Amino acid sequence: xxxxxxxxxxxxxxxxxxxxxxxxxxxxxxxxxxxxxxxxxxxxxxxxxxxxxxxxxxxxxxxxxxxxxxxxxxxxxxxxxxxxxxxxxxxxxxxxxxxxxxxxxxxxxxxxxxxxxxxxxxxxxxxxxxxxxxxxxxxxxxxxxxxxxxxxxxxxxxxxxxxxxxxxxxxxxxxxxxxxxxxxxxxxxxxxxxxxxxxxxxxxxxxxxxxxxxxxxxxxxxxxxxxxxxxxxxxxxxxxxxxxxxxxxxxxxxxxxxxxxxxxxxxxxxxxxxxxxxxxxxxxxxxxxxxxxxxxxxxxxxxxxxxxxxxxxxxxxxxxxxxxxxxxxxxxxxxxxxxxxxxxxxxxxxxxxxxxxxxxxxxxxxxxxxxxxxxxxxxxxxxxxxxxxxxxx
Amino acid sequence: xxxxxxxxxxxxxxxxxxxxxxxxxxxxxxxxxxxxxxxxxxxxxxxxxxxxxxxxxxxxxxxxxxxxxxxxxxxxxxxxxxxxxxxxxxxxxxxxxxxxxxxxxxxxxxxxxxxxxxxxxxxxxxxxxxxxxxxxxxxxxxxxxxxxxxxxxxxxxxxxxxxxxxxxxxxxxxxxxxxxxxxxxxxxxxxxxxxxxxxxxxxxxxxxxxxxxxxxxxxxxxxxxxxxxxxxxxxxxxxxxxxxxxxxxxxxxxx
Ligand SMILES: Cc1ncc(COP(=O)(O)O)c(C=O)c1O
Numbered sequence: 035x036x037x038x039x040x041x042x043x044x045x046x047x048x049x050x051x052x053x054x055x056x057x058x059x060x061x062x063x064x065x066x067x068x069x070x071x072x073x074x075x076x077x078x079x080x081x082x083x084x085x086x087x088x089x090x091x092x093x094x095x096x097x098x099x100x101x102x103x104x105x106x107x108x109x110x111x112x113x114x115x116x117x118x119x120x121x122x123x124x125x126x127x128x129x130x131x132x133x134x135x136x137x138x139x140x141x142x143x144x145x146x147x148x149x150x151x152x153x154x155x156x157x158x159x160x161x162x163x164x165x166x167x168x169x170x171x172x173x174x175x176x177x178x179x180x181x182x183x184x185x186x187x188x189x190x191x192x193x194x195x196x197x198x199x200x201x202x203x204x205x206x207x208x209x210x211x212x213x214x215x216x217x218x219x220x221x222x223x224x225x226x227x228x229x230x231x232x233x234x235x236x237x238x239x240x241x242x243x244x245x246x247x248x249x250x251x252x253x254x255x256x257x258x259x260x261x262x263x264x265x266x267x268x269x270x271x272x273x274x275x276x277x278x279x280x281x282x283x284x285x286x287x288x289x290x291x292x293x294x295x296x297x298x299x300x301x302x303x304x305x306x307x308x309x310x311x312x313x314x315x316x317x318x319x320x321x322x323x324x325x326x327x328x329x330x331x332x333x334x335x336x337x338x339x340x341x342x343x344x345x346x347x348x349x350x351x352x353x354x355x356x357x358x359x360x361x362x363x364x365x366x367x368x369x370x371x372x373x374x375x376x377x378x379x380x381x382x383x384x385x386x387x388x389x390x391x392x393x394x395x396x397x398x399x400x401x402x403x404x405x406x407x408x409x410x411x412x413x414x415x416x417x418x419x420x421x422x423x424x425x426x427x
Numbered sequence: 428x429x430x431x432x433x434x435x436x437x438x439x440x441x442x443x444x445x446x447x448x449x450x451x452x453x454x455x456x457x458x459x460x461x462x463x464x465x466x467x468x469x470x471x472x473x474x475x476x477x478x479x480x481x482x483x484x485x486x487x488x489x490x491x492x493x494x495x496x497x498x499x500x501x502x503x504x505x506x507x508x509x510x511x512x513x514x515x516x517x518x519x520x521x522x523x524x525x526x527x528x529x530x531x532x533x534x535x536x537x538x539x540x541x542x543x544x545x546x547x548x549x550x551x552x553x554x555x556x557x558x559x560x561x562x563x564x565x566x567x568x569x570x571x572x573x574x575x576x577x578x579x580x581x582x583x584x585x586x587x588x589x590x591x592x593x594x595x596x597x598x599x600x601x602x603x604x605x606x607x608x609x610x611x612x613x614x615x616x617x618x619x620x621x622x623x624x625x626x627x628x629x630x631x632x633x634x635x636x637x638x639x640x641x642x643x644x645x646x647x648x649x650x651x652x653x654x655x656x657x658x659x660x661x662x663x664x665x666x667x668x669x670x671x672x673x674x675x676x677x678x679x680x681x682x
Contacts, residue, residue, distance in 0.1 A: 329530030
């Protein structure tokens with residue numbers, strides 16, 4: 035039994051490539067080549083060098099002493115917040131820009147919700163001198179002005195998605211339409227472990243550096259490679275996929291996935307896909323997604339823009355369905371409180387996405403000698419306005 | 428014999444119209460179908476609206492959003508179509524994305540199609556490989572033809588595979604684009620039409636995407652058996668409602 039993707043991109047019953055024929059040549063080209071390209075020595079060398087010298091890896095694995103004391107267990111934070119651009123997203127965009135170059139593409143498109151993935155994409159495009167177009171929902175453009183400005187400074191063109199609900203899922207639709215219209219010269223850098231095969235597997239492999247480092251670092255600190263639990267927040271699920279990757283097939287390591295409950299799972303304003311979702315097709319992948327009985331995709335809600343997606347990647351749907359993963363959902367209020375708490379106890383202001391992962395300790399109790407690694411996927415700079423408004427700072 | 432196969436044997440170039448069911452008004456579906464038949468349209472694609480139509484441009488998206496807002500659903504569509512075969516005899520094809528069909532239940536959806544007299548389906552995001560392995564037998568059982576798309580980028584061996592799996596016509600997407608986004612066909616597109624016609628496929632080809640008027644209809648059908656108009660007709664509906672459908676059809680194919 036493996037929790038990795040099979041060669042057709044299925045995780046159990048989830049995954050695959052449900053794409054219109056217009057996308058077939060692009061996706062097929064990538065599918066045929068991604069593993070071979072990733073295996074090339076020159077690719078690995080360039081990827082690792084950039085992760086080290088440009089992104090600032092390895093990111094520390096930090097023992098959060100005061101936080102641990104409060105919850106009476108051993109909590110380590112994997113500091114993805116210290117990556118260049120402020121979140122784990124850049125691990126994937128570095129990998130994909132190198133992939134795009136090897137595929138001979140000279141135009142990059144991406145979708146973004148809060149703007150983190152858009153910034154990470156614009157960053158690597160600036161680094162490589164490649165044209166970059168980022169689709170962003172019209173409503174998100176208004177909500178996330180600083181990230182829009184960052185993308186523009188980095189030379190990207192930000193195109194408003196005006197269709198549907200004008201948020202992340204519509205930005206993704208627009209990016210896919212762009213790819214249909216530009217089938218030869220363009221690579222689409224998807225920002226999470228979502229979309230048609232091979233994207234979920236490819237993005238997971240680029241993010242796998244997170245758990246690779248955790249293994250070495252934990253060995254140094256605790257003289258063991260395997261924690262008892264790895265905890266991560268799940269929007270589409272890329273930071274979680276990276277944090278779980280090398281532990282997926284090791285039953286000794288508990289996997290905890292944290293979703294956004296928004297204002298409460300059953301309030302109609304939530305993004306808790308595992309609780310509310312049903313099997314279906316979104317953005318080319320068979321997975322769990324929030325939808326009406328008639329199969330129309332519904333609009334999720336979370337205070338955290340990065341968790342505000344109506345689906346989860348197929349890996350996570352499988353972890354949920356098979357029982358391999360423990361799924362917990364956290365409300366806006368609980369997440370905000372946990373974010374503030376980490377700031378006060380450890381001097382680290384987390385992204386609100388990551389705050390969701392930290393919030394589980396309130397109710398989910400661990401043993402005193404359990405080693406729990408929390409993937410701190412990003413820093414809170416981008417969320418300062420939300421923190422200010424929420425706490426009246 | 429299946430109505431689609433029969434229609435394809437007629438000795439003429441076929442004109443097909445796509446429209447989104449439940450648009451412009453939710454109860455317009457049946458009247459639009461009747462009016463299209465009366466005005467000589469050869470077959471019809473009835474769009475099942477979807478919240479996230481990936482392969483469509485703004486015109487069809489917008490019409491889908493409006494139809495959904497008015498309360499259009501799969502159940503509603505089958506209800507509207509329940510007596511359609513007492514009035515309409517041309518082939519009717521439902522075009523929709525896979526998720527609503529999956530939620531309805533593929534088997535149940537096919538059974539409903541058979542019951543009301545639908546002849547075929549076009550599901551752009553159901554790949555031919557998955558169809559072939561998982562759903563073909565259900566479609567066959569209910570006498571439904573599934574229509575597949577090819578594009579200028581589709582490799583020859585894949586076109587041959589699609590031709591083998593198909594039993595009706597092949598939907599030739601005119602250019603690499605979403606619906607509604609081209610203005611006339613250039614030499615490259617015409618060369619693609621010709622290239623495909625010279626492949627001697629067993630299924631006739633019908634061209635869609637970017638056909639909006641008499642010129643583009645004639646260009647598309649120079650080599651192909653027929654052509655499908657979608658966005659341009661939706662725009663006409665948007666402007667005129669369901670009146671004057673006759674004018675639109677005449678402007679494309681004068682009698
Ligand atoms: C800091 C941070 N964490 C988590 C996420 C959620 O994405 P994923 O679930 O793919 O890691 C985002 C997305 O924008 C993010 O910016």
